[in-house]
Amino acid sequence: MPARMLRLLSLLQGRREWSGAELAERLGVTDRTVRRDIDRLRELGYPVDGTTGTSGGYRLVSGRDLPPLLLDDDEAVAVVVGLRTAAGSVAGIEETSVRAMAKLEQVLPARLRQQVAALTDSTSSVVSWPLGPQVDAGTLAVLATACRDHELVTFDHLGRDGSTTARRVEPHGLVTMHNHWYLVAYDTARADWRTFRLDRLAAPTPTRLRFTPRELPAADAAQYLAATIRAAPYRHTAMVLVRAAAGEVLAGLRGPLPGAVTPVDADTCSVGLGSDSLDLVAQSVARLAALGFGLTVEASEEVLDRLRSAGRRLADL
Amino acid sequence: MPARMLRLLSLLQGRREWSGAELAERLGVTDRTVRRDIDRLRELGYPVDGTTGTSGGYRLVSGRDLPPLLLDDDEAVAVVVGLRTAAGSVAGIEETSVRAMAKLEQVLPARLRQQVAALTDSTSSVVSWPLGPQVDAGTLAVLATACRDHELVTFDHLGRDGSTTARRVEPHGLVTMHNHWYLVAYDTARADWRTFRLDRLAAPTPTRLRFTPRELPAADAAQYLAATIRAAPYRHTAMVLVRAAAGEVLAGLRGPLPGAVTPVDADTCSVGLGSDSLDLVAQSVARLAALGFGLTVEASEEVLDRLRSAGRRLADL
DNA sequence: ACCTTTAGGACAGTCTGTGTCCTAAAGCCG
DNA sequence: CGGCTTTAGGACACAGACTGTCCTAAAGGT
Numbered sequence: 301m302p303a304r305m306l307r308l309l310s311l312l313q314g315r316r317e318w319s320g321a322e323l324a325e326r327l328g329v330t331d332r333t334v335r336r337d338i339d340r341l342r343e344l345g346y347p348v349d350g351t352t353g354t355s356g357g358y359r360l361v362s363g364r365d366l367p368p369l370l371l372d373d374d375e376a377v378a379v380v381v382g383l384r385t386a387a388g389s390v391a392g393i394e395e396t397s398v399r400a401m402a403k404l405e406q407v408l409p410a411r412l413r414q415q416v417a418a419l420t421d422s423t424s425s426v427v428s429w430p431l432g433p434q435v436d437a438g439t440l441a442v443l444a445t446a447c448r449d450h451e452l453v454t455f456d457h458l459g460r461d462g463s464t465t466a467r468r469v470e471p472h473g474l475v476t477m478h479n480h481w482y483l484v485a486y487d488t489a490r491a492d493w494r495t496f497r498l499d500r501l502a503a504p505t506p507t508r509l510r511f512t513p514r515e516l517p518a519a520d521a522a523q524y525l526a527a528t529i530r531a532a533p534y535r536h537t538a539m540v541l542v543r544a545a546a547g548e549v550l551a552g553l554r555g556p557l558p559g560a561v562t563p564v565d566a567d568t569c570s571v572g573l574g575s576d577s578l579d580l581v582a583q584s585v586a587r588l589a590a591l592g593f594g595l596t597v598e599a600s601e602e603v604l605d606r607l608r609s610a611g612r613r614l615a616d617l
Numbered sequence: 618m619p620a621r622m623l624r625l626l627s628l629l630q631g632r633r634e635w636s637g638a639e640l641a642e643r644l645g646v647t648d649r650t651v652r653r654d655i656d657r658l659r660e661l662g663y664p665v666d667g668t669t670g671t672s673g674g675y676r677l678v679s680g681r682d683l684p685p686l687l688l689d690d691d692e693a694v695a696v697v698v699g700l701r702t703a704a705g706s707v708a709g710i711e712e713t714s715v716r717a718m719a720k721l722e723q724v725l726p727a728r729l730r731q732q733v734a735a736l737t738d739s740t741s742s743v744v745s746w747p748l749g750p751q752v753d754a755g756t757l758a759v760l761a762t763a764c765r766d767h768e769l770v771t772f773d774h775l776g777r778d779g780s781t782t783a784r785r786v787e788p789h790g791l792v793t794m795h796n797h798w799y800l801v802a803y804d805t806a807r808a809d810w811r812t813f814r815l816d817r818l819a820a821p822t823p824t825r826l827r828f829t830p831r832e833l834p835a836a837d838a839a840q841y842l843a844a845t846i847r848a849a850p851y852r853h854t855a856m857v858l859v860r861a862a863a864g865e866v867l868a869g870l871r872g873p874l875p876g877a878v879t880p881v882d883a884d885t886c887s888v889g890l891g892s893d894s895l896d897l898v899a900q901s902v903a904r905l906a907a908l909g910f911g912l913t914v915e916a917s918e919e920v921l922d923r924l925r926s927a928g929r930r931l932a933d934l
Numbered sequence: 935a936c937c938t939t940t941a942g943g944a945c946a947g948t949c950t951g952t953g954t955c956c957t958a959a960a961g962c963c964g
Numbered sequence: 965c966g967g968c969t970t971t972a973g974g975a976c977a978c979a980g981a982c983t984g985t986c987c988t989a990a991a992g993g994t
Contacts, residue, residue: 301618301619301950301981301982302618302619302622302657302661303661305619306661306685309685313720313723313724314720315765315766316723316762316765316766316768317766319938319939319940320939320940321939329983329984330983330984330985331940332942332983332984332985332986333982333983333984335940335941335942336942336982336983338940339941339942340619344619344620344623346724350939350940350941351939351940351991351992352938352939352940352941352990352991352992352993353937353938353939353940353991353992353993354937354938354939354992354993354994355827355938355939355992355993356938356939356940356991356992356993357939357940358940360723360724361723361724362723362724362725362726362727362730363724363726364726365690365726366688366690366693366724366725366726366729367724368623368626368685368686368687369685369686369687369688369720369721370685370686371683371686371717371720373682373683374713374716375713375714375716375717375720376683377710377713378700378703378710378713378714378716378717379696379699379700379714379717381703381710381714382696382699382700382701382702382703382704382714383695383696383699384699384703385699385702385703386695386698386699386701386702386703387699393691393694393695393698396691396692396694396695397692397695397696397698397699399691399692399695400688400692400695400696400699403630403631403686403688403692404686406630406633406677406678406679407630407663407677407678407679407680407683407684408679408683409679409680409681409682409683410679412683413679445633448632448633449632449633449634451633510672552896553896553900554894554896554897554900555872555873555897555900577871579869579870579871579907579908580871580872582907582908582909583870583871583872583903583904583907583908585907585931586900586903586904586906586907586927586931587900587903587904589903589927589928589930589931590896590899590900590902590903590923590924590927591896591899591900591927592899592923592926592927594930595930596934597934604934606907606909607907607931607934608931608932608934609909610903610906610907610908610909610928610931611906611927611928611929611930611931611932611933611934612928612932613906613911613912613928614902614903614906614924614925614927614928614931615925615928615929615931615932616928617913617914617921617924617925617928618951618981636969636970636971637970637971638970646952646953647952647953647954648971649952649953649954649955649973650951650952650953652971652972652973653951653952653973655971656972656973667970667971667972668960668961668970668971669959669960669961669962669969669970669971669972670960670961670962670968670969670970670971671961671962671963671968671969671970672961672962672969672970673960673961673962673969673970673971674970674971675971
């Protein structure tokens, strides 16, 4: 009988309106039983609207809380891809969407996992183009699950000098900052807290060993990360003064910048840019120049050189 | 009893591993009943791994098909936001994710709907910065549902001349093209097929009237749209020849372009840009220039003027 | 008025779900 | 190896629930 209940929910989620007779036929029971089943759903807190009369019927409406979602294959793939995209590009829900992904990932049939991989691989570089480096959806999911379940994980970590070291850590939390994902964890071998950038981390595997969480020397993972990162600034920065109102600049840009636009006065604003990529900083300044406003730039000679040569090429068109 | 079943599923989805005794306590039944419940889950096709011995327990693993998802509030919000993001930015799953959104939207509690609106409104312009105009998630959901259920919809349509007209159409399908969402529908008043850009469309409301779908004069909605749109090209275009391999250019760009990069030979590639925004086209060419490679540009005098003045400004830094 | 639809009470028979036993078997640990 | 803990599942009895078949009521559409 619970099986029939789920099928009923599935039917109600798949189409707007059903008549009692239709449902009865689909479920292989009497219409009386259908009515009883619908009563049961209502008692569970999932309200079903019933309208009488010709062309009446039952429809599932929004209620106090969300009913169990019965997704078909394609929809499940869409949800995972969506969570993956949102986790990387919408501020404020990274942690939640990673949690949801962990939940889904745990039960996602293998064939769908392949579809997800195929989709994110093939399309991410073409259409949704994150500013930061790509993080494998599987990596995110494995680490999120490990954090939730307080499970030790091992992985290979690629250091700044190019050497890889095998790590075994107690994962604490995942944080995004500056378009990168970080894992905050306690490294048992080094007996200290560490942060790892997810794109420098390979083959994360959950051991099945549980640990009791330690207390982080900070309010939460995000603050800990902020404190440790502060010492490591960007490799390239630029400060651009644009002779136009901040609003005009923002409107004209039509896309994100690796930095922030702050108004100076009514027709001047400053843009502070920072990134580890010379290309990205140079492109950002070039975009500001392409807006058609006057500007002055403070930056390293390396960045300025690149901009000047680009300028000559454009001036000669 | 179906209620207990759902709670059991919820518990199993919320944590990796549970012992029979824990589950029994949570559910308020004997451990024998828990075993029976788990048997029932397995019979329904949702495999539960049981490991014996100390530190053994039950865990939900991936099986043939996806079990009903029991999401908490935050997770549900994340899923909706994710679907919304993916629908607009990942090629190839628009239609599916819109379908999934319709399913969710139908049962989403009101308070969560507010959260979703708040999140998409506040963050979309800051972080995920779509190339096309913003489309309201509610609009998408209403129309998707109406398409699915063959339900007449009414809405206000903002014409090119700025006048709004009330429409009443039989919705056929939703399509994305060139970073815009379109509704393909049969306009009953005008007795012909029409396409509507979703960002020029307000207050869509489903009537509860059903209609029997007509045959579209094309293979599918996407092809119909392509045929009708073909006559309306971009306002600004540019063709850029870059003296570098396509791979190098793609790697250096670190972000999406309103166009495509196609290799010409081993160390030359061409970039075809197109958009209705002069700013966007100019910025895109400027970004290509900032990569540090030689380039030649074909474009309208308006675009070239803008680029030359930007070039002078950069050359003088 | 008439039909169609949801809504729900009454009743009897069946059946199934539950708790309390029991034993088996697999893994962990000292 | 010999305990201990865990999942696994059979047997049995009882209560409770579920189903189908009846019935009437009420609401909406034509």
